[in-house]
Amino acid sequence: MKDTTLNSxxxxxxxxxxxxxxxxxxxxxxxxxxxxxxxxxxxxxETVVEGRGRLLLPSFSDVHVHLDSTRLGLPFREHTGAPGVWGMMMNDRNNWRNAETPIGERVETALRMMIERGTTRVRSYAQVDVDCGLERFEAVAAARETHKDRAEVKIIAFPQAGLLLEKGSAELLEEALKAGADVVGGIDPCSLDRDPVRHLDLVFGLAEKYQLPIDIHLHEPGELGLFSADLIAERTRALGMQGNVTISHGYPLWGVSEARTRALIETWAELDISTATVAPGTGHHPPLAQLVEAGVRVGLGEDGQRDYWSPYGNADMLARTWQLAFVNGFRADELIEHAVAVATMGGASILDRSTPRLRSVADRPGTQVSDVASFVLVAGDSVAAAVMDKPEDRTVLHRGRVVADQLELV
Incomplete structure (x- = not known):
């Protein structure tokens, strides 16, 4: 297909x-x-794009991906990570520089593969710590520039090793914000940094100083996680940051009790706190229908992709949508289509808060007059069939322009 910027x-x-x-x-x-x-x-x-009877869906929005933590395109490597966040983080730290290709090339490969498969909206973490400095952030920023006409990429400056455990971590986080990061990251304020007040004061303080949104990884279990979530909500309310906070992962929050689940959903809806899931294979899962019906923004992401944390991930959000439907036990077509809505416009509403959020499992946004023309055309008898079959016959458009066809950039 001809690679031409389209006015019409x-x-x-x-x-x-x-x-x-x-x-x-x-x-x-x-x-x-x-x-x-x-x-x-x-x-x-007018430029004509031939659909050939294929499905027209909004392009995917990966709102929880670690582009700087990937081995896509490299030989398969055995998993050597130790249990727990710190053990896995140290495994990554000890190995990421020793890959067969430089970090910049790996990041660009992952982003290219994502675009080729239908993702044109991305929110990626970029790790900043005393080991890597801004090297990983700069690699993600360079890939964003390379593909700026093919995808919208927002970068989260992410303190994977915490902010208090290693001297200079908070200063590096601020350096990344000065260098152009779009979102302030945080992680497990109780279980990792063991000082939630200081951790959240730093995260929210930087967000307020630079007028940026926040995205906090929360792996903490049960009541401890709910305690952190309550502190995050308190600061969101006190600082008037409604609509600017995302809690990612947070799976153990949903297994405490039905009453705590209802209260959490009500609070997040009131404060427009969004959440991003990666459809994990174990543990609890966010109650998607309850969340969207309450007005909570929910998005999907691939997390790390074949990296030093996990061998899973293949740059294909259609495959991850299958996983989202599978782990939630969705069988009805309407619910499988809902998983697609979460993976496309659900995430888009987190990236751009002016994008309407999903309001029910029946919402099918993104293909109406005045919507942004970012699509994936994919073969399939139905949307549910496409999720099940994950066909490779795809054409990807970003803002009305064909950027990939048949799993290759144009």
Whole structure:
């Protein structure tokens, strides 16, 4: 397909969210019309993208990925990580420099593979600590620049090793923000740094100073995790940061009791605290239907991809959507389609708070007039069938422009 910047384009013969055959007109990166497919229609001055009867879905939004922690494209390596966050982090620290290719090349490869498979919205962590300094952040920033016309990438400056355990960690986090990071990261304020007040004061203080949102990894179990979540909510309310805080992972929060689950959902809905899941294979899972029906923004991500933490991950958010549906026990088509909505526009609403959040399992946004024209065209009898089969016949558009076709950049 011709790689041309589109002011005006028509995507012919597609089925938005598996519906009727349609022609979708795009002007300046947004949908201007969706009309019944007309095989005889002439499109003289417009660029034409042939849908061939494929599904038209919003492009994927990976809102929890570690682009700086990947071995995609490299030989498979046995897993050597020790249990626990600190043990896994040290395994990564001891090995990330010794890979067969430099960190910049690995990051670019992972982002390219994600785009080729249909992801054009990304929120990536970039680890900053006393071991790597800003080297990993700079690698993610360079890949973002390389693919700036193919995907929207936001970078989270992420203190994987905590902020208090190693001298200079907080200063490095601030250096990354000065260098252009988009989000302030935090992690396990109780179990890792063992001082939630100081940890959260640093994270929220930097967010307030630089007027940036926050994303906090929370692996802490049960009541301890709920305690941290309560402290995060208190600061969100006190500092007027509604709509600017994401709690990622947080799986043990959902296994304490039904009453605590209801209270947590109500608080997050009130303060517009969003959450990102990676559909883990073990433990508890966020109650997707309850969250979206309450108005909580929920997104999906791939986490690390074939890295020093885990051998899982393949840059394909359609495969991760299958995993999201599977671990939640979804069988009905409507629920499997809901998993796609979470993986696409659910995450988009976290990246851009002006994007409407999902409000029910029946919401199918992203393909209406005035929506941003970022899509993946994928073969399939239905949306649920595409999730099950994960076909490779895909065309990816970012803001009305074809950026990948048949799993290759154009």
């Amino acid at each position: 384009a028509v995507i012919r013969e597609v089925r938005p969210w598996g519906g009727d055959l349609s022609d979708v007109t795009v002007v300046d990166g947004h949908i201007s019309a969706v009309t019944p497919h007309n095989p005889a229609a002439a499109h003289g001055g």
